[in-house]
Amino acid sequence: MSFAELGLHPALIQATVDLGYRHATPVQTAAIPVALGGQDVLAQAQTGSGKTAAFCLPLLHGWQQHYQAGLRRPLHGLVLVPTRELAQQVGAVLEALARGLPEQPKVVTLYGGVSINPQLMRLRGGADLVVATPGRLLDVVDHNGLKLSELAVLVLDEADRLLELGFADELASVLDRLPSRRQNLFFSATFPPAVRRLAGQLLHKPAKVEIAMEAAAAPDIVQRAIAVDEGQRTALLAHLCQAEGWRQVLVFVATKLATERLAEKLRRQGLSAAALHGELSQGARSTVLAGFRAGHTAILLATDLAARGIDIAELPVVLNYDLPRSTEDYTHRIGRTGRAGERGMAVSFVSAATEAHFKLIEKRQGLRVAREQIAGFESSEAVLPTTSLVAADGGGVKGKRKSKKDKLREAAAAEATRTGGKD
Numbered sequence: 001m002s003f004a005e006l007g008l009h010p011a012l013i014q015a016t017v018d019l020g021y022r023h024a025t026p027v028q029t030a031a032i033p034v035a036l037g038g039q040d041v042l043a044q045a046q047t048g049s050g051k052t053a054a055f056c057l058p059l060l061h062g063w064q065q066h067y068q069a070g071l072r073r074p075l076h077g078l079v080l081v082p083t084r085e086l087a088q089q090v091g092a093v094l095e096a097l098a099r100g101l102p103e104q105p106k107v108v109t110l111y112g113g114v115s116i117n118p119q120l121m122r123l124r125g126g127a128d129l130v131v132a133t134p135g136r137l138l139d140v141v142d143h144n145g146l147k148l149s150e151l152a153v154l155v156l157d158e159a160d161r162l163l164e165l166g167f168a169d170e171l172a173s174v175l176d177r178l179p180s181r182r183q184n185l186f187f188s189a190t191f192p193p194a195v196r197r198l199a200g201q202l203l204h205k206p207a208k209v210e211i212a213m214e215a216a217a218a219p220d221i222v223q224r225a226i227a228v229d230e231g232q233r234t235a236l237l238a239h240l241c242q243a244e245g246w247r248q249v250l251v252f253v254a255t256k257l258a259t260e261r262l263a264e265k266l267r268r269q270g271l272s273a274a275a276l277h278g279e280l281s282q283g284a285r286s287t288v289l290a291g292f293r294a295g296h297t298a299i300l301l302a303t304d305l306a307a308r309g310i311d312i313a314e315l316p317v318v319l320n321y322d323l324p325r326s327t328e329d330y331t332h333r334i335g336r337t338g339r340a341g342e343r344g345m346a347v348s349f350v351s352a353a354t355e356a357h358f359k360l361i362e363k364r365q366g367l368r369v370a371r372e373q374i375a376g377f378e379s380s381e382a383v384l385p386t387t388s389l390v391a392a393d394g395g396g397v398k399g400k401r402k403s404k405k406d407k408l409r410e411a412a413a414a415e416a417t418r419t420g421g422k423d
């Protein structure tokens with residue numbers, strides 16, 4: 001079903017388009033209209049089912065309606081999650097989906113393991129939507145940082161993990177502080193007895209949404225960004241194909257000429273690579289595609305336009321050798337992996353020159369991807385903020401300081417650039 005049929009605010013429908021969601025997933029189709037109607041929801045949904053948007057969209061819609069009617073409360077929605085990572089993720093999805101609304105809700109994420117003071121500061125003047133782990137939420141409430149007594153909507157995300165991680169007491173304590181009149185949206189992947197008891201205690205005449213695992217259509221895509229100097233990208237691509245055993249990778253490059261030149265270079269290194277671009281005859285295109293589909297060609301180098309028509313189920317890896325110009329293209333590109341519910345991987349090469357552009361893509365997508373450095377191919381350009389240093393052979397983390405070998409490699413790359421040999 002399309003998002004336009006679910007009764008959402010037009011800006012939220014547009015946000016789903018901007019994020020590259022073409023159709024609502026089954027859990028979204030079932031839960032959103034019920035949630036918009038004000039009823040409680042009990043949903044069985046796994047990660048990857050699109051469950052986050054299934055509660056974020058109604059939360060934002062409801063907040064917008066209240067705001068427009070002049071009924072802004074001190075706190076509209078509270079999402080309880082089991083982990084810091086999930087809190088950050090849900091916060092980012094709320095912000096990304098809210099971006100086009102006429103007014104922006106204040107979204108605050110609260111989790112432990114970091115100083116509470118910045119979180120208390122951020123809560124000054126209140127918050128519209130809070131995403132929190134239960135322990136830190138209670139700390140914040142004890143510091144008088146937040147009042148829960150006028151909450152309109154409570155969301156429990158991954159309720160089974162909340163209980164597994166031992167949050168039962170904290171949850172009970174939070175629930176005690178909530179107003180009795182409120183809407184509850186309850187999401188859990190599994191329903192062991194403790195989860196069922198909690199649901200029974202919390203929910204009032206809920207609509208039940210059960211989505212079988214197989215029906216979860218939203219792709220599960222791991223996104224990676226690797227910091228690398230421009231002149232090292234071809235070598236790194238060849239290295240990754242081998243080190244990570246990529247058997248089928250769709251590589252996006254900026255120009256027709258570059259698809260040909262890169263394919264040639266990779267073939268010279270003994271890899272099976274082919275170029276796909278608009279100037280090939282229909283026959284040549286078909287041959288190239290058939291070779292890639294059948295697994296004879298491991299690396300397909302394509303421009304955005306040429307790649308439009310490629311529909312290969314379960315493409316395991318998509319690589320942005322050159323970054324796309326727009327966020328929309330980014331979404332289209334990564335949508336080529338992890339299709340039909342399969343897990344996929346989207347890798348982007350990011351250099352000092354393209355770092356700012358990639359940041360913009362991240363911002364528009366409402367996500368943040370840690371920059372990796374691959375041992376032996378570390379970026380020499382200091383402006384890159386690196387959050388992780390991962391050795392390609394999985395052999396642990398490498399130090400930031402360059403080895404002699406790295407310096408030699410860089411010097412060779414610089415020389416190649418100077419003499420026009422850069423890829």
Ligand code: AMP
Binds near residue numbers: 022047220
């Ligand atoms: P979740 O189950 O909320 O963890 O979502 C899993 C992934 O599916 C996330 O990467 C979402 O961005 C993506 N997603 C959510 N809804 C849709 C949709 N309607 N169509 C395509 N992808 C979606």
